[in-house]
Amino acid sequence: MEKQKFDGYADKYDEWFMKNENLFTSELRLFKKVLGDISGKTLLSVGCGSGLFESYIENSNIEGIEPSADMAEIARKRGINVIKIGLIEDVELTDDKYDIIYFNGSSSYMEDLSPVYGKCLKALKENGKLILLDVPKESAFGFMYLLGKSLNTYDHEFLEGAMPELPYPLALATSGVWHTTEEKINVLKNLGINKFSYYQTLIKNPLYTNEEAEEVSEGYKSGGYVAIIAEK
Numbered sequence: 001m002e003k004q005k006f007d008g009y010a011d012k013y014d015e016w017f018m019k020n021e022n023l024f025t026s027e028l029r030l031f032k033k034v035l036g037d038i039s040g041k042t043l044l045s046v047g048c049g050s051g052l053f054e055s056y057i058e059n060s061n062i063e064g065i066e067p068s069a070d071m072a073e074i075a076r077k078r079g080i081n082v083i084k085i086g087l088i089e090d091v092e093l094t095d096d097k098y099d100i101i102y103f104n105g106s107s108s109y110m111e112d113l114s115p116v117y118g119k120c121l122k123a124l125k126e127n128g129k130l131i132l133l134d135v136p137k138e139s140a141f142g143f144m145y146l147l148g149k150s151l152n153t154y155d156h157e158f159l160e161g162a163m164p165e166l167p168y169p170l171a172l173a174t175s176g177v178w179h180t181t182e183e184k185i186n187v188l189k190n191l192g193i194n195k196f197s198y199y200q201t202l203i204k205n206p207l208y209t210n211e212e213a214e215e216v217s218e219g220y221k222s223g224g225y226v227a228i229i230a231e232k
């Protein structure tokens with residue numbers, strides 16, 4: 001099997017969130033807020049990763065697709081029904097099957113969003129929700145990751161005094177594509193979606209984000225982690 005971006009980094013991914021406990025709590029609050037009450041619903045996580053976020057909720061109805069075999073193995077141990085180890089682009093989804101399909105950070109590792117989102121919308125039931133959570137390209141976190149990607153290091157005079165104590169692993173930041181929130185909204189509008197809601201967290205500058213957990217707020221123009229909820 002071809003090596004995927006997160007192969008070999010599953011432990012570092014989880015470790016980073018555990019060391020940045022308040023940041024993780026902020027993102028988890030957003031995750032729980034946008035999923036809402038999932039009892040009795042069928043869910044699909046596209047790029048489910050290690051299932052870290054799902055391990056904090058009742059996740060018996062969550063199926064997952066994950067490119068990294070390393071991540072998928074951990075996700076299965078955490079109760080995610082990983083139906084495919086591979087790319088969403090290569091998976092056949094059943095039409096009108098899911099109540100919720102979500103991308104928790106995984107859009108940031110996909111070049112062409114339109115065919116992927118289009119496939120997922122077909123797999124949603126009527127009035128189902130496609131939920132996109134990730135770091136916006138235009139946010140302070142997005143700028144930080146893009147600069148680190150450009151420099152191929154966080155240890156640079158340009159970033160001195162401006163970096164969090166424990167920044168996101170550089171190998172994962174540099175492999176990201178990073179899209180703006182408006183870009184994702186426009187992709188969905190072109191696919192015929194016109195009913196949206198937005199929530200955000202990580203409002204503070206990244207240098208101070210891990211000082212305390214943040215509450216979720218509506219909107220998308222201030223957050224370092226943003227959720228778009230698109231209703232079919």
